Amino acid sequence: MDLLFDPYTILKFLHIAMAGLWLGMDMGVYTASSKLRNPAFSIETRAAMGKLAGILDMGPRSAVVVMLMLGITMTFLGGWGSAGGFHTELAITAALVGLVWLAGLWHQFWVDHPNLGETRAEPHIKLGKRFRTIDIGLRVVVTGILAVVAIWSLMGDGPIAATWLGVKLVLFSLIVACGVGIRVSIPPVRAVIADIFANGSTPEREQALKDTRGMALVFVKSIWALVAIIIWVSVAKF
Numbered sequence: 178m179d180l181l182f183d184p185y186t187i188l189k190f191l192h193i194a195m196a197g198l199w200l201g202m203d204m205g206v207y208t209a210s211s212k213l214r215n216p217a218f219s220i221e222t223r224a225a226m227g228k229l230a231g232i233l234d235m236g237p238r239s240a241v242v243v244m245l246m247l248g249i250t251m252t253f254l255g256g257w258g259s260a261g262g263f264h265t266e267l268a269i270t271a272a273l274v275g276l277v278w279l280a281g282l283w284h285q286f287w288v289d290h291p292n293l294g295e296t297r298a299e300p301h302i303k304l305g306k307r308f309r310t311i312d313i314g315l316r317v318v319v320t321g322i323l324a325v326v327a328i329w330s331l332m333g334d335g336p337i338a339a340t341w342l343g344v345k346l347v348l349f350s351l352i353v354a355c356g357v358g359i360r361v362s363i364p365p366v367r368a369v370i371a372d373i374f375a376n377g378s379t380p381e382r383e384q385a386l387k388d389t390r391g392m393a394l395v396f397v398k399s400i401w402a403l404v405a406i407i408i409w410v411s412v413a414k415f
């Protein structure tokens with residue numbers, strides 16, 4: 178009975194729930210985005226699908242950060258890895274950085290998606306732009322640190338004790354890298370969509386949309402495959 182509500186069980190429950198939420202909401206983003214790209218629908222329907230995809234996308238974007246925060250704490254609580262005597266400090270730092278990161282992500286969403294007739298004040302727009310750079314920078318730094326720690330541990334001498342967790346962190350760093358790939362490849366797609374919404378659908382503009390979206394889709398599908406493999410690795414714990 179004690180185990181039912183112990184902190185580790187609660188963290189693990191949230192960690193697994195986040196994985197489900199991530200994949201489920203990502204499927205929603207994919208479906209809404211394919212309707213957004215479909216020239217058979219009216220501009221109004223496509224715009225509504227774009228709005229839906231935008232809010233659903235906050236699920237996976239937030240889940241990456243939450244999974245990392247929970248994962249770091251569980252790594253030390255469960256004895257899967259060690260950070261000398263600094264477990265609590267590292268877990269608290271990860272939680273604080275994660276909370277600020279999440280606030281930044283949601284602020285950026287609020288700036289980028291005003292309701293009809295609403296405008297955002299200039300300082301918010303500036304902060305949103307600055308955060309975009311910080312977000313990409315953080316993802317690059319996190320990817321680098323995770324990959325180095327994981328490979329160092331897999332080679333025998335690093336802080337992660339369990340092989341499955343080392344492999345998982347390499348895979349997770351690839352996921353974060355794919356997220357950076359999406360962020361870098363999406364602005365040209367957005368520009369073509371804005372052009373279609375402002376000036377109407379023409380075969381040339383729809384073709385431009387098909388041509389620009391390819392790279393982003395490769396990253397999206399790679400993330401699905403990597404998340405599936407991570408779940409397998411986490412359950413198998415080889």
Ligand code: HEM
Binds near residue numbers: 349
């Ligand atoms: C896409 C990202 C991730 C997914 C889909 C994922 C998925 C999972 C799943 C399904 C479990 C449950 C396994 C089981 O109970 O048998 C789990 C456990 C765990 N994960 Fe993750 N995880 C992710 C990221 C991370 C990260 C980044 C870390 C570490 C920094 C981490 C550390 C852990 C730990 C320590 C456990 C606990 C193992 C146990 O006590 O059974 N995870 N993860």
